[in-house]
Amino acid sequence: MAMIERIETGIAPSSAPISDAVRAGKHVWLVAIAEDPVSGEIVAGGIEAQARRCIQNLEIAVKAAGGSLRNLVMVQIFLIDSADASGMNAVYREFFTEQPFPVRATVVVKELLAEGLRIEMTATAVLG
Template sequence: MIEKIETGIAPSSAPISDAVRSGKHVWLVAIAEDPTTGEIVDGGIQAQARRCIQNLEIAVRAAGGTLANLVMVQIFLVDSADAAGMNAVYREFFTVQPYPVRATVVVKELLAKGLLIEMTGTAVID
């Protein structure tokens, strides 16, 4: 059985969930969208990476966990030159081992105009 987790982040008009649970497993997705305004944040890759991780955190907390419950993070970047800036922000949030397994992929573009990064995560929460 799959349960949608209400986080208040995903736009209600889109046919998506930003977090779902099946048993102890929770799948999350986050873009660099301000949850109060619905706008993509300005300020380049570091601002967008920070907002993505903050949105992952909002979603995982809505599921009853913390960032420490993440076992896998997937990162999609539009420009490989942004990897260093993204990594600097990532290190601010993930400071304790074991770190989540991570895959970073460079893509041609992301759906929302101005979006430089998107993240998905998998968490295990008792």
């Protein structure tokens, strides 16, 4: 059984019982919300700003593990409104421009835990 290691990214609040990135062997699992890593506040500005911040937070986390967005093999996106899909897709295309793209699932949920949060992402990366 592979040892599970927490990747310290500086994003997840240390008081919460969560990790925003863990590694087991060559696999890294990541989670990101639209939270500014400096202020800890949910970013304002609609789905585009929140999607951008989520992907930037995924990028911070995967870099802390020694990889890049190119190492992502799976991305799961949770939206609170299906109308946000087109804005999220526009931002997603800014970051993921080369084939093979990560496998992706997008799910619409009733709500997310933080007030004002419109999107959350999880991802799996495979590193060398």
